Amino acid sequence: MAKQPDGEKPPRRPQPIGAGSRRALDLSLAMGGEDGADPRLDLSAVAAADSVLFVAGDEGGTVRRLRWHTRKARFVEDRAFDLVGLLQLPHRGEAAEIDIEGLAVDGNRLWVVGSHSVARRRPKDLDDHAGTIARLAEIRRDPNRHLLAVLPLSLDPAGVPEPIHPGAARLETDERGGRLTALLAQDAHLAPFVGVPARENGLDIEGLAVLDGRVFLGLRGPVLRGWALIVEIAPRLAGGGRLDLAPLRDGTLYRKHFLDLGGLGLRDLLSDPEAPHDLLLLAGPTMDLDGPVHLFRWADAARHPAERLVTAAELGEPQIVPWGWGCDHAEGVCLLPPPAGHGPELLVVYDSPDPRRLRKKGRLRVDVLPLRV
Secondary structure, three states: OOOOOOOOOOOOOOOOOOOOOOEEEEEEOOOOOOOOOOHHHEEEEEEEEOOEEEEEEOOOOEEEEEEEEOOOOEEEEEEEEEHHHHOOOOOOOOOOOOOEEEEEEEOOEEEEEEOOOOEEOOOOOOOOHHHHHHHOOOEEOOHHHHOEEEEEEEEOOOOOEEEOOOOOEEEOEEOOEEHHHHHHOOOOOOHHHOOOOHHHOOOEEEEEEEEOOEEEEEEEEOOEOOEEEEEEEOEEEEEOOEEEEOOOOOOOOOEEEEEEOOOOEEEEEEEEOOEEEEEEEEEEOOOOOOOOEEEEEEOOHHHOOOOEEEOHHHHOOOEEEOOOOOOOEEEEEEEOOOOOOOOOEEEEEEEOOOHHHEOHHHEEEEEEEEOOO
């Protein structure tokens, strides 16, 4: 945890999750895709629009739409949208992977962000020492991971929102990365971490929220001497399916905000319609670690005209979110829409879910928590 300024008391420790403070809800996902992967195992982002959920995983480039089924009392997938095709990404085919880490609905638009990270090859055969050592030297780069895009939400014949291609736009990407990555590669704080794998405290975008026409991006990494970072930008439509970055009020193309989350990185960001200038922050371990997951509220986040330090005392006492050892890595949160929700409640989706969450016929058990921050 970053050191507290003199005279400033640290916040109280969050209280454990008590009995009755969470409930279970099932999502039904379509199984048996082209690659045969189980979509329940790698959910990394979720957003709500009316009574619809949009979810995505960090494998491939698909956003799934789930509709509330009143009789079954759960959300059921009814459509899947291929972003590689909708956004006409240059890198397609079986190897195309966006590594979707954030979704946000802002009015009638769906925003999507990839991790903007690189990845080191995972060891496979630990009995093959020479091969494994050589594999650990290989870095995988995919321009699709540097995606920041917006898609209009149109109503289909049933009156349900769906992302469409006409009017969709994205920041420019190329073989070396993208527009945003190029900017951050020149930044005094972040430049050393661009090109470092995400699981090694490298650049890794995992949170996305839209406030007052600006996009806030939460970084899982790097965490700098205990301080997590949020990057604030103002994307604008530039025509021809392109996004550009408009200058912020201070004339810069981006701003950084440094937050004392007790050494944790950011796993998701969320706006709150009841407090439209606030940001809810899902914080968890950086790199590839198990550990605590907390939800913080950054009050008036959208009203700060300059870069700033946000201390633990300003963020107040966090709310604990469930987590597990080797499983249940909380990756995405959204406010549960009616009629599924009963007041201000959070729906939490997990990467690497506990096997006990996997139910029959493609069902996945997720958590619903009362919003307490």
